[in-house]
Amino acid sequence: MNDREALYMGTHDIRNAKKGASNVRNITYELIESQVDSSIPQPKVTAIHEEDQELARQLETLLRNEARRLNLLAINDKQERTVPIQGGDFFHIEWNPAAGYHCTLGDVDVTERHPRQVIPQPGIYSLDKMDYVFVLIAQSKRAIEERYNVTIEDSTEEDPEIRGDDETTIPGMVTQNIAYYKKDGKVGVFSWVWDTVLEDYPDYYARMGKVCSKCGRKQVGDRCVCGNKKFVDRPVETITLTSDLVLNDGTMISAMQRGPDQPIMNPDGSYQRDDATGELIMMPGELYATEIPAYKPSGFPIVLRQNISAEGRLLGISDVDVIADQQEAIKKFGTKIEEKLLKGGSYLTLPRNVNIETSDREIKKIPLDNPSQKSLIDVYNVQPNTSYDQQMLETNYSWAKSALGITDAFQGKYDSSATSGSAKQFSANQSAGRLQSKREMKNDAYAQLYRKIFQFLLAYADENYPITEVDSTGEQQWSHFDRMQFLKRDASGELYWNDEFIIEVDPASNLASNRERLWDMIDVKYQAGGFGPINELDSQYLLWTLLKNTNFPYAGEVQKAIKQRMEEQKQQEQQMAQMQGGGMVDMG
Known part of the structure; x- marks a missing residue:
C-alpha cells in the first residue's frame, strides 16, 4: 500500500535500481486524477408493496437529507483517490448518541476507513460471509478516556503505520482496536487499547436497558414485581411504548394493557366465590406497559467500495498496479533524456597558450602570436539524440492510458484521431463506457451505505426526525420521519419492522451534477x-x-x-x- 501511494505522489525511487530518478513524469497521478468524479450518487427507494409507496417517498427524502448532512463530499473526495490507488476503500457506519438535532437524541456517523485500517478474515473475500473483521483507528488518548470512562496507562501507538504518513509514534496518540464478530446469529463487538478493554458487547446492535437481576423484567419503579430491588444493564429485545400508537393500516396499539382477570383471595388464602353460583369472584388484571419488538440492523457496520472486482480478492484491482511498469520505465527514460541533454553543450577550441578575455564586454580581445592561430579558433556544438528515448517514453504513456481505458478526448486534450466534434464526443463516450464498471461499483457501495443508514435510523431514531424536500412545484416542504410508520402487523397478528424496500442510487444524479x-x-x-x-x-x-x-x-x-x-x-x-x-x- 505504501509503494502504491509513493508512485501516486511521484517518488523518485526506481525499482531495482541503486540510483533514483532525477526527473519524474507522474503519469500515475495524472491518470488517476483524470477519473475523479466528485458527484455523490443520490438514493432512490422503490416500494415492493403497493401500500408502502408513500413510505418509500419519505425514506428517499430522509436519505437525501442524510447524504447532505453527513458531508459525503469530503469522504467521496478521499475515496476517489484511495479506491483506484489501493483497489478499494471502506465506509464505517456508527450510531453517535451525542449527535443529532436539538429535538433528537443521536444520529448516524459515517467515516472513511483506509484499507490499511481494516484487517479481514483470511480466505474470505466478502464482508457478508466473514466471521470477523478488525478495524484499527488512530485516536487521541484523552478522547478515548473521556468517551469510554477508562484510564490508559500506556500513551504510545501500537500500530502507527495505520495513519499512513510514517511509522513514527506520536505522543498522546493510541491505537484503538475494534473487532466485529458473528456468533449465534448476532453481531458482537470487542474493542481495546493495549490491555484496556473499551467495549465488550456480544450483541452489538441490541438496545441496553435496566432489567431485574432476578427475573429479567424491565425496570418499572424502584422495585420489581418479583420483589427484587437490584437491576443490571442487559440487552433488551423489546421497546416500551410511552403513548398510544396508530399503525398505517389504522389499527391502534394502546400504550397500556391490562393483564388477565385475577381471582380475589380471602385473608386466609382461599378464593372468594359467589354465594349463589359458587363461581370465583374476579378482579380486573394489573395494567402493564405494552412492549413492541426492537429492530436490529444486520451484518457488519462496514461497506466496501471496490475499484475493479476480481476473483479471490477482497479489494479490487489497483490502477497503480496496472500501470506500475510503465511508470517505472517513464522514470528511467525521463532521467536518461535529462542526463543526455545536460551532458551536451558547446566546446571552444583555442591554440595552446592562448587565453581569451572572460569579461562581459561586447568586443573581446584574443591575443595571437601569428595569423595561422586564427584558424584553430572554433566552436563545436555537441547535442545528443533523444528522439528514441522520447519515443519510448511516449509509447509507455500510451500503454498506460490504453490499459486504464483513458483517451485524450476523455481528458479534454487534443485528439488527432477525432476528425470532428462528433468523433471526439464518441471517443470520450467510449472511454467513459470502459470506466462504467468503476461507476457501477461506486453506485453499489453507496446503495449499501444508504441501506445501512436506514437500518440504523430504523433501530435507534426514537424521536421524529426532521426532513425537508422540494415538491413538484419547486416549493420547499417540511415534514418529519417517524420510524413507527414502518411498524406493521402480519397475517398472524405479530408485529414486525418493515424494511422491505429496494434501495439503490439514481443514475440521473450523475447528470444532475x-x-x-x-x-x-x-x-x-x-x-x-x-x-x-x-x-x-x-x-x-x-x-x-x-x-x-x-x-x-x-x-x-x-x-x-x-x-x-x-x-x-x-x-x-x-x-x-x-x-x-x-x-x-x-x-x-
Whole structure:
C-alpha cells in the first residue's frame, strides 16, 4: 500500500535500481486524477408493496437529507483517490448518541476507513460471509478516556503505520482496536487499547436497558414485581411504548394493557366465590406497559467500495498496479533524456597558450602570436539524440492510458484521431463506457451505505426526525420521519419492522451534477414543445420550476413572477366571465 501511494505522489525511487530518478513524469497521478468524479450518487427507494409507496417517498427524502448532512463530499473526495490507488476503500457506519438535532437524541456517523485500517478474515473475500473483521483507528488518548470512562496507562501507538504518513509514534496518540464478530446469529463487538478493554458487547446492535437481576423484567419503579430491588444493564429485545400508537393500516396499539382477570383471595388464602353460583369472584388484571419488538440492523457496520472486482480478492484491482511498469520505465527514460541533454553543450577550441578575455564586454580581445592561430579558433556544438528515448517514453504513456481505458478526448486534450466534434464526443463516450464498471461499483457501495443508514435510523431514531424536500412545484416542504410508520402487523397478528424496500442510487444524479448540460437539455425539450406551447404561461411556469429544482441562477424569482402573472390572468378571466354572465341576465 505504501509503494502504491509513493508512485501516486511521484517518488523518485526506481525499482531495482541503486540510483533514483532525477526527473519524474507522474503519469500515475495524472491518470488517476483524470477519473475523479466528485458527484455523490443520490438514493432512490422503490416500494415492493403497493401500500408502502408513500413510505418509500419519505425514506428517499430522509436519505437525501442524510447524504447532505453527513458531508459525503469530503469522504467521496478521499475515496476517489484511495479506491483506484489501493483497489478499494471502506465506509464505517456508527450510531453517535451525542449527535443529532436539538429535538433528537443521536444520529448516524459515517467515516472513511483506509484499507490499511481494516484487517479481514483470511480466505474470505466478502464482508457478508466473514466471521470477523478488525478495524484499527488512530485516536487521541484523552478522547478515548473521556468517551469510554477508562484510564490508559500506556500513551504510545501500537500500530502507527495505520495513519499512513510514517511509522513514527506520536505522543498522546493510541491505537484503538475494534473487532466485529458473528456468533449465534448476532453481531458482537470487542474493542481495546493495549490491555484496556473499551467495549465488550456480544450483541452489538441490541438496545441496553435496566432489567431485574432476578427475573429479567424491565425496570418499572424502584422495585420489581418479583420483589427484587437490584437491576443490571442487559440487552433488551423489546421497546416500551410511552403513548398510544396508530399503525398505517389504522389499527391502534394502546400504550397500556391490562393483564388477565385475577381471582380475589380471602385473608386466609382461599378464593372468594359467589354465594349463589359458587363461581370465583374476579378482579380486573394489573395494567402493564405494552412492549413492541426492537429492530436490529444486520451484518457488519462496514461497506466496501471496490475499484475493479476480481476473483479471490477482497479489494479490487489497483490502477497503480496496472500501470506500475510503465511508470517505472517513464522514470528511467525521463532521467536518461535529462542526463543526455545536460551532458551536451558547446566546446571552444583555442591554440595552446592562448587565453581569451572572460569579461562581459561586447568586443573581446584574443591575443595571437601569428595569423595561422586564427584558424584553430572554433566552436563545436555537441547535442545528443533523444528522439528514441522520447519515443519510448511516449509509447509507455500510451500503454498506460490504453490499459486504464483513458483517451485524450476523455481528458479534454487534443485528439488527432477525432476528425470532428462528433468523433471526439464518441471517443470520450467510449472511454467513459470502459470506466462504467468503476461507476457501477461506486453506485453499489453507496446503495449499501444508504441501506445501512436506514437500518440504523430504523433501530435507534426514537424521536421524529426532521426532513425537508422540494415538491413538484419547486416549493420547499417540511415534514418529519417517524420510524413507527414502518411498524406493521402480519397475517398472524405479530408485529414486525418493515424494511422491505429496494434501495439503490439514481443514475440521473450523475447528470444532475453536470448542471450546464442538464440546462441545455431542458432548453431543447422546451423548444420542442415538451412542456406545452412555448408562448403559454403554464409551459413557462413548468420550465422555470424545473430550472429552479436544478439550481439555475435566479430561477425562483422568475418562477414567482410567472406565477403572479398566471394569477392575474386567472382573475381577469373570472371578471370577464362574470361580466358576460351579468349581461346575459339583463337581456333576459
